[in-house]
Amino acid sequence: MPDSSPAPMRRRSLFKVAGLGAVGAAGLPFAAACSDIDSNEGSAQQTEGFDFLPEHKEWPLPAEPDLVGEPPNHPSAFTSYPEPIEAVTEVPSNSGTYEITVPFWGEAPSNDDPYFTALRDAWGGTTVNLRQADGNTYADTSVQWLNANEYGDGILLFSWMLGSHTNFPETVVNSFYDLTDILKGDISERWPLLAGLPTQSWAQSVWSTDPTDPETARLYGIPSTFSGGPGNALFTRVDLMEAASIAMPTTVEELLEACRTWSDDANGKWAFGSVDWILPQLFGLVGDEGWNWDEAQGKLIHDCEKPEFTEMLEFRRTLWDEKLIHPDAPTGTLDNGALQIAGTTLFSQENPVRWYEYTSKVKDGSATGAIVPVPPIAAKGRKPALKANTSVDGWTFLNKDLSKEQVEELLDVANWCSAPFGTKEYELLEYGVEGDHFEYDATGNPVHTEHGQKIVQAPVNLKQYSGKVQRFLTGLPEVVQAHFEFNASCQEYIVPGIFSGVRIEAPAVFKSANQVFNDQQNDIAFGRAELSTIPDIVATFMENGGEEARGFFTDVYKSLNEE
Secondary structure (H helix, E strand, O other): OOOOOOOOHHHHHHHOOOOOHHHOOEOOOOOOOOOOOEOOOOEEEEOOOOOOOEOOOOOOOOOOOOEOOEOOOEOOEOOOOOOOEOOOOOOOOOOOEEEEEEEEOOOOOOOOOHHHHHHHHHHOOOEEEEEEEEOOOHHHHHHHHHHHOOOEOEEEEEHHHHHHOOOHHHHHHHHEOOOHHHHOEOOOOOOHHHHOOOHHHHHOOEEEOOOOOHHHEEEOEEEOOEEOOOOOEEEEEHHHHHHOOOOOOOOHHHHHHHHHHHOEHHHOEEEEOOOOOOHHHHOOOOOEOOEEEEOOOOEEEEHHHOHHHHHHHHHHHHHHHOOOEOOOHHHOOOOHHHHHHHOOEEEEEEOOHHHHHHHHHHHHOOOOOOEEEOOOOOOOOOOOOEEOOOEEOEEEEEEOOOOHHHHHHHHHHHHHHOOOOOEHHHHHHHHOOEOOOEEEOOOOOEEEOHHHHHHHHOOOOOOOOOOOOOOOEOOOHHHHHHHHHHHHHHHHHEEOOOOOOEEEEOOHHHHHHHHHHHHHHHHHHOOOOOHHHHHHHHHHHHHHHHHHHHHHHHHHHHHHOOO
């Protein structure tokens, strides 16, 4: 992925304008031993235009992709497996032992597995033990670990987890190692793969003691892979649709009819297990941080103030009233993947990663049929709208109590982990040891064994420890081809974010109001409250934090769009 272009000057104005009030979080000077950042009023952190990041030096890819897209929203792809090359030709000689906290979903793999031994030997002798915690509760419990400094030598946090932290900027500057002086400038001699990461990745890993003062901005995180494009989709068991003579929906109205045709509550069949977070975009509710700029009114409008919001809740309520959604959906504990494999549900909201996993299960006989994404659809004749975040997936943060030498050793590991598809490092990290964790199939593609599925494929492990030089679509060729084509079909519907170039921490009152608002939406969707209360919950939301946040987000928006 090429280096980012210089940030336009108007992007920087946010951090030069005096008197922005809620936009800037007050803080002590960076040199203070303990910063006190009050983000209750919200803060906006620049993620462009820094002069202290690692100097970008393109790392030559080991092979040309078979399908060339337009990264990041339309990543390129490999439908064949190239002969892997060695990316790190001079392996360091290290011997430290560290513990990194990571989330997992499912059964945690043992740190004693040969997979981890092979990684240790390959990247130079450093032992990285995983402190694995339940991914379902990880975002909330990570708050406690960080407050108590009980997360080991580092912690992996996905970007979507930051909302659980009431004052994450303060946590960053007070808890994590400041990497700036180690990583600024030309780092390509020791860490050529880290130097090859997109500059946007490093820029999004910056936090400040005072976001209104550019001089306090510092680099704290090792970025995970830089991603773009449609990150989620509505998947359907296409074989079950065909068997029931149900056509692929091309509108939300057709989707509802498909739900009605498929569902049979008396016989344990429902269209959905859950649909809460994928449904808003089907109704065009894709506001950046929930907000959209309305030219006609000359102000920011929240998604909930649009008539489409009422339509969306009415749709959810219809699913419940007509028994088109699993009766246990309100618990939020359903395994939607398992339900879809069993043929209990037809549709499932998913990350496309599951497309590959499902197809693999079909190949090994543990599942039948096939899943495919429903193409972009909308309601009432409107044009579909999709959300695509161009950002890093998350970060590995290192403990501030580490020494410089220890941090450099962990960066040696990160450099090794950044090797892209087509390298021996990537093959070992993503597939494990040949003969134990994977085998080559007849076409030369690595395929996980049953042991590899358990240890390497499903868990987070160290695959998110640092980002890849470039992200590609890889894996089962037939899925790669279909995924590439699906991404291509989505490009015209992607709605750009209005807060590009800024990482925002919303005011605390807005976060609190959002939580209550989400609970109230579920009450309506699951029949615990009447549809007639929609105007009331919207009004309450705006009174209890929405209007205050409108002012905050308006300041950010106007600062970004000053001439």
